Amino acid sequence: MVEERIKYSLEFTADALLYKESDAVTQEIQDVDLFLEGEEIIFSEVLPVNSESSQKRLYSKVVRRLKTLQKPLLESFISGNKEDKLLILFYATCKTYTIITDFMLETVLNKWRNLYTEIRSYDFKSFIYQKMDNHTLLENLTPNTINKLAQVVIKMLQELEMLKNENLTKINYNEQILRKIAYNGDSCFLDVLLLSQQEKQYSFLSKTKNTSTNENIIPSRLTKTEPITKKALISGKHIVVEENEKNISYHKLFSDYLEGVTATTIYNPYIRIFYQVKNLMEFIQMVLKIKSEGKDITIKLITKYDEFKESESNERFSQLKDSIDGSGINFEFDYDLTSSFHSRSIETNTGWKISIDRGLDIFQPYDFKNPFNLANNIHEERLCKKFGVTYLKEE
Secondary structure (H helix, E strand, O other), X not given: OOOOOOOOOXXXXXXXXXXXXXXXXXXXXXXXXXXXXXXXXXXXXXXXXOOHHHHHHHHHHXXXXXXXXXHHHHHHHHHOOHHHHHHHHHHHHHHHOHHHHHHHHHHHHHHHHOOOOEOOHHHHHHHHHHHHHHOHHHHOOOHHHHHHHHHHHHHHHHHOOOEEOOEEOOXXXXXXXXXXXXXXXXXXXXXXXXXXXXXXXXXXXXOOOOOOOOOOOOOOOOOOOOOOOOOOOOOOEEEEEOOOOOOOOXXXXXXXXXOOOOEEEEEOOOOOOHXXXXXXXXXXXXXXXXXXOOOOEEEEEEEOOOOOOHHHHHHHHHHHHXXXXXXXXXXXXXXXXXXOOOOOEEEEOOOEEEEEOOOOOOEOOOOOOOOOOHHHOOHHHOOEOOEEEEEEEOO
């Protein structure tokens, strides 16, 4: 277990930015200094909710977030318009829950810089599973709790209008508020907002503490300076992709676990007809893209064939083998016709076993004959069938 350096707080399973609640509290503040010092008390009854228990719960969360703000930002919140208030609340939320900051910097920002604009709850769930090996708190989360957290984070981005129709979008933020945030030493929040290096170097930010000139370096979390290291892969990790979910690909599901392999065996009894062999070919193409130059990888398929159609299967697999000859991928195939052969998995010579209840057949039908259909070449554009994946490492 990697030493846990940061303890995440996850007390936002039912709350997004809390705009109305925060506005109600701040409108009652008489002295900003006294409020921030805890000497001015605002009663929870000011919150626009009926239940007393809900008032107390929401009040506690609102005050906790607001007290992460410096005086100039809290004053800007009190006097600002709705857009400014949402920006400040998102900043306060990221300060309060650093796991949201890390998700924005490590997942969302990375996708944005690689021109992938679609963000779904799957992205946050995947991020959580990647973090589990370094954080014991996360290991105890149930799938239901993880799903709730993901939904709330997505809702936050939607309330901020950074996420529209499941796609990231740039917003023109109030420059004075950005300057105040940067002057507080949290210039990495500008990366959370997807600002480019050029945008961060505009004159209104030229005097901030942000001196980074390499946009490819992932910035540290708010008020933290530890470098972000590559995350260890987790044995026992299980993910579920829902029906009609998009933004899924073989690369996202498998590439991390195929790093450094020289031999991989695919067990799948149902690779027989054209589209199934096409899926296999796309898996091989993914391996080809990630393999080290000069290294050969053997991919072996264990499958079945329909009765009286052995020659047809042999022909398809032989054509596939010939098509990748000289690429550095050595393709082999064999048949297991036993009645007990049903399970589907991918096993590597580095010890990983990836069990997939649908094998490679995870995508719903699409028009592969249409050359202008994005789904032909981009997995993320395809709708998925519901499936689960489990990753296990043999000791």
